[in-house]
Amino acid sequence: MADFFNPTEEHKQLREMVRSFAEREVAPQAEEHDRAERFNVDLFRRLGSELGLLGVTVPLEFGGSGMDATAAVIVHEELAAADPGFCLAYLAHSMLFVNNLAVNGNDDQRQRILPGACDGTLIGGMCMSEPNAGTDVLAMGTVAREDGDHFVLDGQKMWITNGAISDSELGDVFLVYAKQEERSSRALSLFLVEKGTPGFSLGQKIHNKLGMRASTTAELVFDGVRVPKENLVSAPGGAVKSMMRNLAIERVTLAAMSLGIARRSIEIMNDYARDRAAFGQPLNRFGQIQRHIAESYAEYMAGRAYTYQVASQLSLDAFGNRLDSDGVKLYCSTMGKNVADRAIQVLGGYGYVGEYQVERLWRDAKLLEIGGGTIEAHHKNMTRDLSGLDKLL
Amino acid sequence: MKIVTTVKRVTDPDMKVKIKPDGTGIVTDGVEYRMNYFDEYGVEEAIRLKQEHGGEIVVVSVGADASTKEIRTALAMGADRGILVETDEELDSDAVARVLAEVIKEEAPDIVLMGKQSVDTDRNQAGQMLAAYLGYPQATFAFELKVADGWATVGREVDGGTSTKRVKLPAIVTADLRLNEPRYASLPGIIKAKRKKIDRKTPGDLGVDTANRVNVLQYEAPETRAAGQIVESVDELIEKLRTEAKAL
Numbered sequence: 001m002a003d004f005f006n007p008t009e010e011h012k013q014l015r016e017m018v019r020s021f022a023e024r025e026v027a028p029q030a031e032e033h034d035r036a037e038r039f040n041v042d043l044f045r046r047l048g049s050e051l052g053l054l055g056v057t058v059p060l061e062f063g064g065s066g067m068d069a070t071a072a073v074i075v076h077e078e079l080a081a082a083d084p085g086f087c088l089a090y091l092a093h094s095m096l097f098v099n100n101l102a103v104n105g106n107d108d109q110r111q112r113i114l115p116g117a118c119d120g121t122l123i124g125g126m127c128m129s130e131p132n133a134g135t136d137v138l139a140m141g142t143v144a145r146e147d148g149d150h151f152v153l154d155g156q157k158m159w160i161t162n163g164a165i166s167d168s169e170l171g172d173v174f175l176v177y178a179k180q181e182e183r184s185s186r187a188l189s190l191f192l193v194e195k196g197t198p199g200f201s202l203g204q205k206i207h208n209k210l211g212m213r214a215s216t217t218a219e220l221v222f223d224g225v226r227v228p229k230e231n232l233v234s235a236p237g238g239a240v241k242s243m244m245r246n247l248a249i250e251r252v253t254l255a256a257m258s259l260g261i262a263r264r265s266i267e268i269m270n271d272y273a274r275d276r277a278a279f280g281q282p283l284n285r286f287g288q289i290q291r292h293i294a295e296s297y298a299e300y301m302a303g304r305a306y307t308y309q310v311a312s313q314l315s316l317d318a319f320g321n322r323l324d325s326d327g328v329k330l331y332c333s334t335m336g337k338n339v340a341d342r343a344i345q346v347l348g349g350y351g352y353v354g355e356y357q358v359e360r361l362w363r364d365a366k367l368l369e370i371g372g373g374t375i376e377a378h379h380k381n382m383t384r385d386l387s388g389l390d391k392l393l
Numbered sequence: 394m395k396i397v398t399t400v401k402r403v404t405d406p407d408m409k410v411k412i413k414p415d416g417t418g419i420v421t422d423g424v425e426y427r428m429n430y431f432d433e434y435g436v437e438e439a440i441r442l443k444q445e446h447g448g449e450i451v452v453v454s455v456g457a458d459a460s461t462k463e464i465r466t467a468l469a470m471g472a473d474r475g476i477l478v479e480t481d482e483e484l485d486s487d488a489v490a491r492v493l494a495e496v497i498k499e500e501a502p503d504i505v506l507m508g509k510q511s512v513d514t515d516r517n518q519a520g521q522m523l524a525a526y527l528g529y530p531q532a533t534f535a536f537e538l539k540v541a542d543g544w545a546t547v548g549r550e551v552d553g554g555t556s557t558k559r560v561k562l563p564a565i566v567t568a569d570l571r572l573n574e575p576r577y578a579s580l581p582g583i584i585k586a587k588r589k590k591i592d593r594k595t596p597g598d599l600g601v602d603t604a605n606r607v608n609v610l611q612y613e614a615p616e617t618r619a620a621g622q623i624v625e626s627v628d629e630l631i632e633k634l635r636t637e638a639k640a641l
Contacts (some may be wrong), residue, residue, distance in 0.1 A: 010583050052581040066584065
């Protein structure tokens with residue numbers, strides 16, 4: 001019963017459960033929340049309270065489900081096929097916050113925060129990018145100054161998914177990367193910052209995004225935010241390693257989102273090309289259309305095989321998978337966008353309007369070439385890693 | 394309270410069914426399978442009964458080895474243990490009922506919850522036949538179920554409305570769609586289900602001869618619907634109903 005994409009019976013059951021939930025509960029609300037630029041908080045909490053998906057990779061003792069990177073890929077692939085925007089909020093919470101804390105936090109932090117984050121009571125996110133520092137992450141300007149038994153954080157963070165859960169309300173809890181003491185330093189530290197801490201506020205909820213509009217994106221402001229020392233995650237100045245570890249699973253699950261987008265796009269263009277006739281024949285009898293469909297499928301399956309292969313080798317607490325975790329995202333993000341683009345082309349005028357979903361999938365797909373690492377960042381990282389190799393095994 | 398609930402592995406009703414060229418069955422290559430929808434309502438009701446009254450839920454399937462997947466899904470939803478009566482034969486409803494009757498005799502539950510019919514063959518017979526073989530009372534097409542003091546009060550959907558029936562336990566109750574809203578098998582449930590036990594038996598172990606009494610001779614697709622026509626007048630409509638449709 002097991003196969004390459006469902007290596008155990010539990011993976012298969014997980015996929016079927018998520019697909020069934022995604023088709024019945026997630027897909028029907030996608031267009032409305034995209035149009036309104038609104039995050040469906042109630043549906044999101046059900047992923048935790050009802051399905052146990054918010055802590056997919058978290059050890060059982062902290063309220064999670066204790067599964068592996070492949071399971072995380074399955075959940076993202078299936079949710080993104082229904083609603084990539086909603087799935088992005090899931091990713092920011094479950095991978096960037098929850099998995100990050102589960103891997104890098106100490107037992108006290110994990111016991112205090114993870115059960116609520118796994119059951120959907122708390123909604124979390126991760127803060128790395130800043131208004132003036134993205135790919136060049138070590139150029140960040142947020143600093144944490146030690147003051148007695150506290151750290152004092154000053155700075156701004158930008159493009160934070162789940163930074164707000166509505167137009168005016170902050171998310172509940174964040175992992176924030178900051179430099180210790182001085183901006184010139186290359187050492188980063190990681191802090192847990194909770195809503196309600198004085199000086200921590202919502203700068204703005206970002207509006208008019210091209211896609212991923214069913215998730216919120218925000219600018220967050222840290223103005224003399226006093227964070228108790230027990231909220232320092234991993235060693236002071238040692239957060240670059242934590243960051244690298246978590247970036248690997250982030251990129252593999254972002255690649256999985258592109259797979260979901262590609263699958264849905266292929267299903268839609270395939271159905272349409274079978275049913276719609278022109279010049280007395282179904283569209284799929286025409287070579288130009290056949291090329292769109294066949295190339296899309298082959299590229300999707302190639303990306304899928306690469307992603308599941310990398311996921312199967314990815315240990316959540318190790319780092320050093322950068323070449324291929326960047327590689328799957330580099331390949332799949334552009335593949336997903338191209339497949340959605342071909343779906344629009346096959347559907348013609350119908351593809352250009354909301355009812356047939358593919359225009360939304362295309363808008364959502366574009367973000368994956370930018371967020372979680374631009375494709376240019378992947379080029380840089382991969383070439384650097386490859387430059388140390390003489391032969392590929 | 395001990396509850397037996399049954400699940401059948403069926404072809405996904407949302408797919409397009411293709412009949413084999415020789416008419417001996419349907420094409421099963423590349424076909425997706427799932428738990429019969431009506432059985433999901435039975436499993437859900439079993440879980441709700443257990444939450445209210447305590448006890449144990451035993452989930453039973455009669456079918457090929459692959460049916461363990463549907464049993465596991467029921468275990469992930471909250472059933473306690475499973476029994477697979479394994480057979481690669483296509484059994485008729487009567488044979489299924491006789492197999493189930495032997496399992497029920499061994500398990501001696503207080504109530505048996507089944508889907509009212511399976512969405513593949515839609516025969517709507519196994520529950521009724523099972524009640525007859527066991528000499529149990531039956532209440533079919535349940536949209537509401539209450540259990541107290543050794544009796545079940547069952548709201549039933551019947552032609553033209555609803556009716557209420559009281560049956561003494563043990564009894565067979567078959568579920569209709571409005572009985573409840575089945576839960577999803579949660580991920581923690583899926584992981585717990587891995588450690589739950591599934592006993593395997595064969596019809597032979599139970600002493601049941603499963604030779605079919607109802608044999609399928611031929612599968613045929615229904616005639617494809619002819620295109621509609623637009624008529625100019627009522628007279629023409631009546632004329633066509635009389636001569637072409639032969640409906641008058």
